[in-house]
Amino acid sequence: MSVKYSVVERANPRKLADPKKFYAQAQGCGEMDFDSMCEDVSNRCTATKADISASISGALITIQQSLRKGEVVRFGEFGSFQVGIRSSGAETQKEFSVGLIKGARITFRPGKLLTNMLKTLDYSQVAKLPVKVAAAPKTGA
Missing domain, CATH: 1.10.1220 (Arc Repressor Mutant)
Structure with a gap:
């Protein structure tokens, strides 16, 4: 088995004036x-x-x-989970308030089991998968 990828053209977001380059993009092939x-x-x-x-x-x-x-949740060789916070900055520590917190996310850090798996992947190129377009809403007549 191998990880499927397609080749896509992308601009460098930091240097939009530079010519676009081609990059590999993983393509999902099913789900569990x-x-x-x-x-x-x-x-x-x-x-x-x-x-x-x-x-x-x-x-x-x-x-x-x-x-x-x-708490940081350490899940053995699988990896660890931790809550991360997104916030706006304040000029001083005293000016910071909980209202500047925009939200949270869960950070996952893979452990040895998954990190070692990444080192042994095989890759195979496939055609770029079509983008799914939502159907236009029906209008009543």
Whole structure:
């Protein structure tokens, strides 16, 4: 198996006057949903699909609770999760207020398991996938 990519032309956002260059862009080829993942994992061990589903669901709830408390969640060789904050700046520390916080995001840092996987990827070029266009809204007559 290999990671599929297409070649796309892009401008340098820092130097818009420069000529565009061509870059690789990963192309998704399917997806793995939660139910399929639980089935696949259950086929690799002695736990049932229901056991796997309950375990993963429980882990997600625990991760969510830990992140709400501001904890870094270290998930072994898989990686770690942490809440990051987006905010506007203030001229001085005293002028900073919670109102300058624009939102939060979850930062994931892959661990050895995923980092090592990235080192062994194979790549194969495919045609650029078409952009899906939303259907125009119907107007009543």
